Amino acid sequence: MTMITRTPDDLDEMSEADAAIDLGPLSTLLGYALRRAQVTVFNDFHRRFAAEDIRPAQYSVLQVLKHNPGLRQVQVSFALGIKRTNFVPLLDTLEQRGLAERRKVVGDRRAFALFLTPAGAALLDRLDAIVAAHEAKFVARIGAEGKATLLGLLTRLTDRGCDTEDD
């Protein structure tokens, strides 16, 4: 199996599978398998969203704003695991593109309440169709039950995995 139409230098890529390489303990390491799977899925996401110029983090912010209008920056960024300091330019971009909006808060003159604009809501509707196709591609590989099982296991890994913690 080596029927690959490969471009020489530009696409970089591989020298091909050769004789199958032994990954040793990596092949049963959760972190390694998680990384490979995450990269695979994100590559597909990037490819599909390139035309809309939307990245995973941006998409996740739009979703949170849709489902929780009026949240503050710290709340959104913390919920998504984004440092508030990195959240600023991310939101700047969304605001400049007319997709999200910062509004002044009455009780607290330091804070901003975040909202989706109509354009942001409209875009998100389109994005959801793309996401559905993206998700379907991978559900086709593991089945609906497989997905449910996988989500359950991943959640158990993540929850209470606050980072700075026990052993």
Place this chain on the structure above:
Amino acid sequence: MTMITRTPDDLDEMSEADAAIDLGPLSTLLGYALRRAQVTVFNDFHRRFAAEDIRPAQYSVLQVLKHNPGLRQVQVSFALGIKRTNFVPLLDTLEQRGLAERRKVVGDRRAFALFLTPAGAALLDRLDAIVAAHEAKFVARIGAEGKATLLGLLTRLTDRGCDTEDD
């Protein structure tokens, strides 16, 4: 529940869970769950390997060299999903630290065959003990069966997920 001894600015962190935020479709998106789980596991990896100054990619290279002595750079980098161009400085570091070695190949004067040095092999033995503890932490959360199931599902997601592909 807000009994957090928080340092003010430096640790950044959160404003705390507040009223529980609705992640919308994100909560059932494979890519999102995969990313959160991968970050959780990698954070633990980083914390444990900080003292040895070894990163995940470096560890993975050492493992491949151990189990496949004599491979060329392209082979190792492709097997691990690292661009050959980024592999060069990675290997430079390992070589400078005396952990890995480039040897000239007889039949091909362009290529290098890669090997672990005795120091690299010794270090890897120590690293494996750390990895075992790291892995055990997460297996404790999902059980041995859970791990087996998870690895199976992740492999099905990843394999044949070459990136540039169908729909």
Place this chain on the structure above:
DNA sequence: TATTGTTATACTCTATAACTATA
């Protein structure tokens, strides 16, 4: 004194183009 948002900055990862020396 703590918090919200911000700026500036640095470091790691990843990606592309182009080169060399061999094949």
Place this chain on the structure above:
DNA sequence: TATAGTTATAGAGTATAACAATA
């Protein structure tokens, strides 16, 4: 003409420190 390794570089993503305005 293609391949192995390399260099240079640019762009994300992520991290820390420090500040202003406000609580």
